[in-house]
Amino acid sequence: MSTDTTASVSTHVLDTSAGRPAAGVAVRLAARGGRDADWRPLGGSATDADGRCRDLPAPPEGTTHVRLDFEVEPYLEKKHQYQQQETQKRADAQQDAPANRDSGAAAVFFPEVTVTFAVVPGEHYHVPLLLNPFGYSVYRGS
Template sequence: MSASTPASVSTHILDTSVGRPARGVAVRLTARGGQDADWQALGGSATDADGRCKDLPALPEGTTHVRLDFAVEAYFEHRENQRADAQQDAPANRDSGAGGVFFPEVTVTFAVAPGEHYHVPLLLNPFGYSVYRGS
């Protein structure tokens, strides 16, 4: 890629509490061209069965910072409802918070350079998360 080619972004989510990809998590992408510039909403997607967003919008030329917003609360609520249906007589999870998830959303902001690809995996569980620059 040449220096004039905008950066590109991809992501995926793994739910480390069950050892599986997190399906159906809404992801929003915003970008800006400089530290003091306003954030521009570019659109979003949702993770597929493999926990990947394969159709995130392209970044505009001149992008220097990117923000990924992961709406994880609905994912955990859906997962808990499925588990409750499967185990109707099981005791409630005493360790969960009022909503069952401590972090209802995760926002990751990072710097980008033209021509580079940035893969940003999210490792997720109801009480914590980790992100890193993948390959």
């Protein structure tokens, strides 16, 4: 909840390659009071089954910039491993069909995503992350 002297921040992560929320993504929040000030870590959370962080800490009074750090690599690696196992199961079930083997390419191109934005006291900032293994997008939501 925001007051007249502080901003508030919320986020959620959607896996656009699956068309589902991304559960279990760690998110850290930091703030600073001016573009030349040092970042102050405020804490973090992880996305729930709906892909939302419902308990991010509130930025302190005087915050002008906020940074969200999303640790997406563990989520995407787990998803990639599951997909490989399912592909292998299908190939084993169809013994005449060639198995789809992984080329050895990295399953994750962006291991983490950092989003930095300016804030104004008294306003709420909802910043969704739309994620897939080879790209992402963010925007100011409502």
